[in-house]
Amino acid sequence: MAPAAASPPEVVRAAQKDDYYRGGLRSAAGGALHSLAGAKKWLEWRREIELVSDVAYFGLTTLAVPLPTGYQTLGEEYVSIVQVDPTQGRVPSRLRRGVLVALHTVLPYLLDKALLHLEHELQADGDGAWPSRGSLAPGARGQSGARRWVRRCTAALTEPQQGTLLRAVLVLRQGLGCLQRLHVACFYIHGAFYHLAKRFTGITYLRVRHPLAEDPRARASYRLLGLVSLLHLALAAGLQLYGFRQRQRAQREWRPQRGLSHRRSYAEERAVSRTSLCTLCLEERRYSTATPCGHLFCWGCITHWADTKKMEGFPGSAVIKNPPANAGHTGSSPGPGRSHMPRSN
Numbered sequence: 001m002a003p004a005a006a007s008p009p010e011v012v013r014a015a016q017k018d019d020y021y022r023g024g025l026r027s028a029a030g031g032a033l034h035s036l037a038g039a040k041k042w043l044e045w046r047r048e049i050e051l052v053s054d055v056a057y058f059g060l061t062t063l064a065v066p067l068p069t070g071y072q073t074l075g076e077e078y079v080s081i082v083q084v085d086p087t088q089g090r091v092p093s094r095l096r097r098g099v100l101v102a103l104h105t106v107l108p109y110l111l112d113k114a115l116l117h118l119e120h121e122l123q124a125d126g127d128g129a130w131p132s133r134g135s136l137a138p139g140a141r142g143q144s145g146a147r148r149w150v151r152r153c154t155a156a157l158t159e160p161q162q163g164t165l166l167r168a169v170l171v172l173r174q175g176l177g178c179l180q181r182l183h184v185a186c187f188y189i190h191g192a193f194y195h196l197a198k199r200f201t202g203i204t205y206l207r208v209r210h211p212l213a214e215d216p217r218a219r220a221s222y223r224l225l226g227l228v229s230l231l232h233l234a235l236a237a238g239l240q241l242y243g244f245r246q247r248q249r250a251q252r253e254w255r256p257q258r259g260l261s262h263r264r265s266y267a268e269e270r271a272v273s274r275t276s277l278c279t280l281c282l283e284e285r286r287y288s289t290a291t292p293c294g295h296l297f298c299w300g301c302i303t304h305w306a307d308t309k310k311m312e313g314f315p316g317s318a319v320i321k322n323p324p325a326n327a328g329h330t331g332s333s334p335g336p337g338r339s340h341m342p343r344s345n
Contacts, residue, residue, distance in 0.1 A: 005088075006081040006205035008191045008222050014205075015194055017075030018057075026053045034308070042308075043281055043301060047109065054105040062097050071097065080209040086202040096201050103197035115173050117147060121154045122166040167248075174240055181233050188226030191219065280305065 006014075029049050034042040042049075061073040062083070071083055071091050085092045092100070154162060183196050193199035278285045280301040287299035297305075 003206040003208065006079075006207055007218070008188065008194075009218055010079045010081055010207070011187075011194045011205055014073070014075035014079045014081060017078045018073050019075075021074050022054055022057050025057055026050050029053045039305075039308075040280070040282075043304065046304065047113075051105060051109045055101065058101045058105060062101055063094065076205070080207060081205040082208050083203050084206050086204075088204070088206070092201070092203050096203065100197050100201045100203060103200055104195060107197075111176065112173075115169055118150060118154070119166065119169050119173070121150055122162050122169065167244075170244070178233060178237055181229065181236075185226045185229035185233060188222045188229060191222065 026049065029052065030042060030046060033045065033049055058073065062071060064071075072081075076082065083092055083097075084090065085096060154165075157165065180196065183199070184194070187194045192204060198204070276284050276288075278298040278301050279295070280297055283298075285296060285298050288296050289299045289302050290296055291302070
């Protein structure tokens with residue numbers, strides 16, 4: 001009997017298992033760096049550690065020398081499915097699998113880094129902010145050639161051009177997330193290509209065990225889930241568009257007041273920048289969040305700190321609720337713009 005195509009529940013279960021093992025590898029690598037180099041280095045390099053962990057996981061499974069079970073990740077082995085190329089008869093070539101790993105791990109990292117740095121430069125130029133000194137962020141440390149090139153290019157733009165480019169960057173960052181959600185909804189409906197990288201490389205799955213009778217109700221429930229996901233995505237996109245327009249209107253109304261701050265002296269700007277630094281990342285605070293003791297941190301830094309303490313079994317770990325607007329944090333969430341941290345005894 002010819003191998004049958006993997007069903008959507010099997011593909012989803014394999015992806016969930018892979019995410020679980022990747023999370024364990026990320027946690028172990030981050031914990032090792034935290035123990036050896038301290039919290040500041042861990043905060044500085046956490047994204048790079050996650051990237052290296054993901055590349056190592058897929059490199060040791062998808063790109064490794066084939067085992068008797070074929071080219072499989074641990075999740076794919078768990079549900080007994082194997083990757084095949086568009087012919088549905090051969091395992092993907094090493095080149096195709098290398099492109100798959102690069103698209104799945106390296107490209108999202110590079111896109112996020114590039115767009116984030118470009119957004120920071122445009123916001124700094126638009127607000128007249130001075131670049132922070134003593135930054136420990138990987139992109140700012142040493143001022144790489146790419147970072148200096150981006151700064152020169154943004155400085156050569158006029159203010160309207162910078163505003164237009166900043167809006168385009170914000171829309172692109174939001175659009176990438178919406179594209180991923182749209183792709184998952186399409187998978188629920190059609191049952192193929194759970195990840196965008198697999199769609200681009202044409203890699204699908206076949207069962208390597210005796211095929212089980214597929215319950216037609218499962219496929220119908222997945223289609224319903226896909227339609228609900230599309231509806232939810234449309235509502236979320238509408239709300240984001242409405243919020244974007246509201247922010248644009250607020251910026252236009254406050255532009256005269258914002259222009260007054262540009263007349264401050266360089267010494268005043270430096271004094272303001274010192275008082276607005278986050279003590280965890282040593283950069284200017286983004287989405288300032290206060291603890292009950294009155295200290296101020298970046299929203300992302302303090303939530304990462306809370307997550308770390310929770311992993312270490314810290315008694316009374318932080319409970320985070322209601323992140324500040326546009327904070328971009330998707331984890332558990334402290335009251336509006338406030339983080340409820342454990343008090344020291």
